Amino acid sequence: MALELDQAFAKASDLISDTSTLVRVVLSGRRRNMSVPFERIDIRPVLIKDEISLQLSQNDGRAMTTKNIAPKEFDAKSYLNLGYANILVEHTNGALTIRITKKGEAQLHEDKGLRTQNLGHDRKKARLLSASDPFLIEVGISDLNGEVKPSRTDKYLQVEEFLRLLVPTLNSAIEAKQIKSPTTADPLVIADLGCGNAYLTFAVHQYLKSANMPVHVIGIDIRPESLKRNNEIAKKLEITDSIEFRAEAIGQTSLTLCDVAIALHACDTATDDAIAWSVNSGAKLLLIAPCCQHELQTQMVAAPAPWNILTKHGLLKERLGDLMTDALRAQILKLLGYRTEVIEFIGGEHTPRNIMIRATLTGAKADAIEIENYKQMLELWEIDPALASRVNIIN
Numbered sequence: 001m002a003l004e005l006d007q008a009f010a011k012a013s014d015l016i017s018d019t020s021t022l023v024r025v026v027l028s029g030r031r032r033n034m035s036v037p038f039e040r041i042d043i044r045p046v047l048i049k050d051e052i053s054l055q056l057s058q059n060d061g062r063a064m065t066t067k068n069i070a071p072k073e074f075d076a077k078s079y080l081n082l083g084y085a086n087i088l089v090e091h092t093n094g095a096l097t098i099r100i101t102k103k104g105e106a107q108l109h110e111d112k113g114l115r116t117q118n119l120g121h122d123r124k125k126a127r128l129l130s131a132s133d134p135f136l137i138e139v140g141i142s143d144l145n146g147e148v149k150p151s152r153t154d155k156y157l158q159v160e161e162f163l164r165l166l167v168p169t170l171n172s173a174i175e176a177k178q179i180k181s182p183t184t185a186d187p188l189v190i191a192d193l194g195c196g197n198a199y200l201t202f203a204v205h206q207y208l209k210s211a212n213m214p215v216h217v218i219g220i221d222i223r224p225e226s227l228k229r230n231n232e233i234a235k236k237l238e239i240t241d242s243i244e245f246r247a248e249a250i251g252q253t254s255l256t257l258c259d260v261a262i263a264l265h266a267c268d269t270a271t272d273d274a275i276a277w278s279v280n281s282g283a284k285l286l287l288i289a290p291c292c293q294h295e296l297q298t299q300m301v302a303a304p305a306p307w308n309i310l311t312k313h314g315l316l317k318e319r320l321g322d323l324m325t326d327a328l329r330a331q332i333l334k335l336l337g338y339r340t341e342v343i344e345f346i347g348g349e350h351t352p353r354n355i356m357i358r359a360t361l362t363g364a365k366a367d368a369i370e371i372e373n374y375k376q377m378l379e380l381w382e383i384d385p386a387l388a389s390r391v392n393i394i395n
């Protein structure tokens, strides 16, 4: 349903002001031509010394700050007007989602699923994957007592946080009919590209199966030893009907189609192979967390003045190379008709490679200015990103 912004915000504001039913509010994304003070703001009611407060967790992309505000001092409308494109208000009787389009219209969606309020002040983050889940023991993240091994904590958290983003993204894409609603006869095909030891592959399979979502998950990795190990684990878990592995290079895989493509730290240009294969095989949804990137840096020799200030120092050049690689990947996806966001999927303390490119195929034709900007950037820097030669950008 489309509504005027004021009306949509009034509706959200009413729900937020009722702290007896409010579960949480999430403000994220940025409206066109607006800047926002934080990447994301989470708001929820908490009980402190028998009084309800609103706890605001504000994430600026590097760190999270938290503050508590008395409900009567909280001006919901001014927060709603900060410039965020996505507003989620969950309450005990359902949820209101507002997405503000490029034209500034509010698209509303309401769902009636019941939710529980949790007023705990120092709430420990509920985990999606129980450490004692047999698959975590089999893949070697947890020990035989069902405790996460200290040496594997970062990987466990990377997989957990990846899943935390994948699940709502999948649900809303299914709801918006951007990807099919899977059935047992026609399950959702999910490809994990550069799956390695398949921590994420198994996690996605086990979690979605436990949520009764029909899925067929395929892990692809160039290393035959990964295939052997992963197949043995799948056999042990008795899930070979709905998970499979292939020892193939992503660029030459025998897999021809998937609905959803995921990749966690596929090395260097293997991430470009993963994006290119996904696009060329018509994947509707991509969640790609890139790894180390060297390819573009080697091309950044002719930095145009005054931007060469940025490349004078090796360390900064390296970081700029990473940023430019991912920015160009995101731009290419946009030009190819994907709604694309670059987000942090986990805190930097668990991996410096904590960026995720999330892209949903909408088929929207790119604005001429977006194509022009992309071309100009390549010309100015005299660069040719690896992804560009793997896809058909300008049609």
Ligand SMILES: C[S@@+](CC[C@H](N)C(=O)[O-])C[C@H]1O[C@@H](n2cnc3c(N)ncnc32)[C@H](O)[C@@H]1O
Pocket: 193, 194, 195, 196, 197, 198, 199, 200, 220, 221, 222, 223, 226, 248, 249, 250, 251, 263, 264, 265, 266, 267, 270, 273, 291
């Ligand atoms: C850093 S590991 C990440 C593995 C796994 N996704 C994870 O997060 O634990 C990168 C994996 O990508 C695989 N890889 C690299 N280049 C590849 C290619 N061109 N095709 C398939 N797999 C590739 C490697 O064999 C390795 O297992």
